[in-house]
Amino acid sequence: MLFSLQIPNIGIAQSYPIYKNNSAIAVLDQDSLFTDSNWGKKILQEVESKVKELAAENRSIEKELELEELELSEKRKIIKKLEFDLLAFEFDSKVKKIRENQAKKQRKINYFLNENRSKFFKMITPLLLSLIDELGVEVLLNKDTVALASTGSDITKLTIDRINKQLEK
Numbered sequence: 826m827l828f829s830l831q832i833p834n835i836g837i838a839q840s841y842p843i844y845k846n847n848s849a850i851a852v853l854d855q856d857s858l859f860t861d862s863n864w865g866k867k868i869l870q871e872v873e874s875k876v877k878e879l880a881a882e883n884r885s886i887e888k889e890l891e892l893e894e895l896e897l898s899e900k901r902k903i904i905k906k907l908e909f910d911l912l913a914f915e916f917d918s919k920v921k922k923i924r925e926n927q928a929k930k931q932r933k934i935n936y937f938l939n940e941n942r943s944k945f946f947k948m949i950t951p952l953l954l955s956l957i958d959e960l961g962v963e964v965l966l967n968k969d970t971v972a973l974a975s976t977g978s979d980i981t982k983l984t985i986d987r988i989n990k991q992l993e994k
Contacts, residue, residue: 851960853981854968859945862988868941875934883927890920952991956984 859865897916901909957965
């Protein structure tokens, strides 16, 4: 008679506990809150539109200035040096003023973006506070400051979903 002794493979049957409790520390990606939320996407589209408009305006101005510079170069051949120097100075002053105006427009776009980001984070602060209370989170860190964290500690997606629902009202 042949006896077969079957011993279960303990290594295979063994399971490891999976941490399912909410962490007292959570992380989120602040940039994603803005860029991936519906509200932030709308602002970013508006900024992109303004930047494209400014870039097109800059290209148009550049073409006009190139033509004007060519005309000035042609005039240089037929007018007196003093007269040319005056025209060159006026052209240079005009270019500087245009650059200042275009830079001012770019700063205005940057200001618009920064103001709306600030407004966004002020609007969502109560929502974030409510969410961390609900989840039992004691510390909320920006993902950029964390070297390593479990995927369960990242509440970015959940937060974006809540922001979208809240700001649609």
